[in-house]
Amino acid sequence: MTNTPTRRAFKAASIGANIAGSYLGYVLQSAFAGKTTREQKLKTTHTRVARKVRDEMLLMRGPAMKLGQTLSLQTGILPEETLAELATLQMQAPGMHPSLVRVQVKTSLGKEPEEIFETFSPKPFAAASLGQVHDATIRGGKRVAVKIQYPGIGETIESDFKWFRTITKPAQVSGHIPKEAIDEMERQIIAETDYKREADNIDFFKKKLAPLSFVEVPDVFREYSSDKVLTMTFVRGRHLEQFLASGPSQKVRNQLATNLFDLYYFQLLNLGAFHADPHWGNYLFNDDCTIGLVDFGCAKKLSKPALQYLKGVYLYSGSRHSAEFRRLLETNYENQGKKLPRAAYRALVDFAEEYRKVYPPEKDKQFVFDFSDKTFLTNYIRHATNLFRTKHVMTDYIFMARAEMGLYNTLHALKARVPTSDIVRKYL
Amino acid sequence: MATKTPAKTSKARKPGKRAQSKQAIRDRIVKAALTLFQTKGFDTTTTKAIARKAGIAEGTVFNYFRTKEDIALFFFEEEVDHAIAAVRDDLRLRKAPLEEKLFKLVHSQLEFLAPYERFIGAALLHALNPASHLGAFSHRAQQLRHRYLAFVAELIEDSSPRRKNDALSWLVPEAFWIYYLGVLLFWLYDTSKDKQHTLAFLDRSLNVGVSFLQTGRR
Numbered sequence: 001m002t003n004t005p006t007r008r009a010f011k012a013a014s015i016g017a018n019i020a021g022s023y024l025g026y027v028l029q030s031a032f033a034g035k036t037t038r039e040q041k042l043k044t045t046h047t048r049v050a051r052k053v054r055d056e057m058l059l060m061r062g063p064a065m066k067l068g069q070t071l072s073l074q075t076g077i078l079p080e081e082t083l084a085e086l087a088t089l090q091m092q093a094p095g096m097h098p099s100l101v102r103v104q105v106k107t108s109l110g111k112e113p114e115e116i117f118e119t120f121s122p123k124p125f126a127a128a129s130l131g132q133v134h135d136a137t138i139r140g141g142k143r144v145a146v147k148i149q150y151p152g153i154g155e156t157i158e159s160d161f162k163w164f165r166t167i168t169k170p171a172q173v174s175g176h177i178p179k180e181a182i183d184e185m186e187r188q189i190i191a192e193t194d195y196k197r198e199a200d201n202i203d204f205f206k207k208k209l210a211p212l213s214f215v216e217v218p219d220v221f222r223e224y225s226s227d228k229v230l231t232m233t234f235v236r237g238r239h240l241e242q243f244l245a246s247g248p249s250q251k252v253r254n255q256l257a258t259n260l261f262d263l264y265y266f267q268l269l270n271l272g273a274f275h276a277d278p279h280w281g282n283y284l285f286n287d288d289c290t291i292g293l294v295d296f297g298c299a300k301k302l303s304k305p306a307l308q309y310l311k312g313v314y315l316y317s318g319s320r321h322s323a324e325f326r327r328l329l330e331t332n333y334e335n336q337g338k339k340l341p342r343a344a345y346r347a348l349v350d351f352a353e354e355y356r357k358v359y360p361p362e363k364d365k366q367f368v369f370d371f372s373d374k375t376f377l378t379n380y381i382r383h384a385t386n387l388f389r390t391k392h393v394m395t396d397y398i399f400m401a402r403a404e405m406g407l408y409n410t411l412h413a414l415k416a417r418v419p420t421s422d423i424v425r426k427y428l
Numbered sequence: 429m430a431t432k433t434p435a436k437t438s439k440a441r442k443p444g445k446r447a448q449s450k451q452a453i454r455d456r457i458v459k460a461a462l463t464l465f466q467t468k469g470f471d472t473t474t475t476k477a478i479a480r481k482a483g484i485a486e487g488t489v490f491n492y493f494r495t496k497e498d499i500a501l502f503f504f505e506e507e508v509d510h511a512i513a514a515v516r517d518d519l520r521l522r523k524a525p526l527e528e529k530l531f532k533l534v535h536s537q538l539e540f541l542a543p544y545e546r547f548i549g550a551a552l553l554h555a556l557n558p559a560s561h562l563g564a565f566s567h568r569a570q571q572l573r574h575r576y577l578a579f580v581a582e583l584i585e586d587s588s589p590r591r592k593n594d595a596l597s598w599l600v601p602e603a604f605w606i607y608y609l610g611v612l613l614f615w616l617y618d619t620s621k622d623k624q625h626t627l628a629f630l631d632r633s634l635n636v637g638v639s640f641l642q643t644g645r646r
Contacts, residue, residue, distance in 0.1 A: 103627060
C-alpha cells in the first residue's frame with residue numbers, strides 16, 4: 001500500500017487541500033493506512049496538527065468544519081473529546097466591517113440599515129453561522145436581532161463541495177465516504193445559506209414547540225428579511241459558558257438539562273424534525289430554566305419509517321441479541337432499499353447495549369442518568385465511530401448523530417442528572 | 429503627503445445660471461453617450477448618434493467634448509470624484525481601519541460603474557491602446573490616475589505614518605493600481621448573483637493586503 005494510485009491521489013489531494021489543510025488530507029490518507037501506521041501517524045499528527053486544524057477550521061469557519069467533523073466520525077481519527085467539541089463549535093464566516101454590512105443590507109433589502117431600522121448597531125453582538133448578528137430596533141421601538149450573511153458564501157460552499165467530491169472520488173468508490181453522505185451534508189449545509197428557508201424553519205418550530213412552555217423561539221419579521229438578511233425578535237438568555245460561570249446550583253443545572261433533553265426528544269420523536277445544529281451559540285439559558293433557541297438554519301426532518309424505527313428501538317425491553325431486535329434493524333435497512341450487513345448489525349447491537357445503560361427500559365421513577373461522568377460520552381462516540389466505519393450508516397442519522405453528540409456534550413458540561421427514560425417514554 | 433488630494437477634478441463648478449445650463453447640457457451628453465456605449469458598444473457609437481440621443485446638434489457636442497474618448501474620460505473623472513467624496517464625506521469612516529476605507533473607495537467606484545458594465549469591459553481594452561485618449565498613456569488619464577493614487581496614499585498615510593526613506597511609500601500606491609485593475613477584471617467576469625463574489629474577494633484581499641502592509645511597516 002506504499003505507492004498505490006489511491007495513496008498518491010490522496011497525497012496530492014492533501015498537498016493541494018487549501019481548505020481544511022492537512023487534517024482532511026490525513027483523514028483521507030488514514031482511511032487507507034494500516035492500523036499501526038495509522039496509530040503512529042496519529043501520534044505525530046496530533047501534536048503538530050491538532051491545534052492547527054482547530055484554528056484553521058475556526059478561521060475558515062466554513063463547511064470544512066462540518067465536513068471535517070462528520071468525516072472524522074467516519075474514520076475515527078479524532079480523539080473523542082475533540083469530536084464532541086467540534087459538534088458544539090460554530091460554523092462561522094469571517095467578520096464584516098460596518099461598510100460591508102451596509103452594502104450587504106442594501107443589496108439585499110434595497111436600503112441601508114439606518115434607513116430601515118430606527119436604530120442599528122454597526123458592530124455585531126454575536127457571530128452566527130455564515131454571518132453575524134446585529135442589535136437593532138424597528139419602528140415602534142421593538143428590539144430585534146438582525147442576522148446578516150457574509151457575501152457569496154453559498155457559492156463558496158458549492159465550490160468547496162465540488163473540490164471535495166473530486167478529491168474523494170477514490171474514497172467514494174471504496175465506500176469509505178459514501179456518496180449519499182456527501183449529498184446529505186451538501187444538501188443540509190447549502191440549505192443553511194438560504195435565510196428565507198430558515199425563516200420558514202423558525203415559523204415551523206415556533207408553532208410546533210408551543211406546548212413546551214420552557215422554550216422561547218423568536219418571531220421573524222419577513223418585511224425586514226431576505227435570503228441573506230434575517231430579522232427576528234431578540235431572545236433573552238446567556239450562552240452556556242457565561243451561564244456556567246455564574247455558578248448555577250445542581251438543582252438548576254438538573255432542571256435545565258432535563259428541559260434540554262425534553263426539548264430534543266420532543267422534536268425527534270414527536271415532531272420527527274429537529275434543530276440539528278447543537279453548537280452552544282444556538283442555545284440561550286436563563287436562571288428560571290427556560291431556554292432560548294436561535295439559529296434554525298440546520299433543521300432535519302426524518303422520514304416516517306425512520307421515525308417508526310427509532311420509536312421501536314428506544315427503550316426496547318427485550319434482548320439486543322434477539323431475533324426480534326434483529327428484525328427491527330433489518331426492516332429499517334429494507335425501508336431504504338438496503339440489506340443489513342453483518343458488520344453494521346454487530347456495530348448496532350453494541351451501540352444499543354451502550355444505549356441501554358443510559359436509557360434503561362424498566363419503569364423506574366427514581367432513575368436519573370448522571371452526565372457528569374465522561375465515560376458515557378467517549379463510549380457513545382466510540383460506538384458511533386464504529387458504526388460509521390462499517391460504511392453502512394443511514395444518511396438520516398448523520399445529522400442526528402451530530403445533534404445527539406452535541407446534546408450529550410452540553411449535558412456533560414452542565415454536570416447534570418436527567419431522568420432519561422422517563423422523558424423518552426413520554427414520546428414513544 | 430501633507431497636501432490633501434483635491435476632491436474634485438478642476439472644473440468650473442460654482443454655478444451661475446449660464447453655467448448651470450451648461451452643466452445640464454454636458455450631463456445630458458454624457459448620459460446619452462454612456463447609454464449608447466453600453467447598448468451599442470463604444471466603437472460603433474458616433475458623436476452624431478450621441479447628439480441625436482441627447483436631443484442637441486452635433487456641433488454642440490463638440491463645444492463640450494472633442495471626441496467620444498473625452499466623454500468617456502469625463503465619466504471616469506466623475507467616477508473618481510464620486511468615490512473620493514464617498515470616503516471623505518462619510519463621517520463614520522473617520523476612525524475606521526484602512527481596509528474599510530479602501531473597501532468603501534473601491535466599492536463606490538464599482539457602484540458608479542455598475543450601470544455601464546458592458547462599456548467598462550470595452551474601455552478596459554481601449555485603455556491598452558497607446559494612441560487612445562482613453563489609454564493609460566494619455567496625459568489626462570495619467571493625471572486622473574495620479575489623483576486617485578494620491579488619495580490612496582493619503583489614506584494609507586493616515587492609518588500608518590511612514591518612516592523616512594520608506595520604500596513602500598511609493599510602491600504601495602502603484603501596487604494598489606494593479607490591484608484595482610485586478611478587482612475590476614474580477615468584477616467584470618463575476619457572474620454570481622449581485623456580484624457577491626466580488627464583495628467577498630474585495631473584503632478578503634484588502635484584509636490580507638492591509639495586514640501585510642502594516643506588518644511590513646512595523
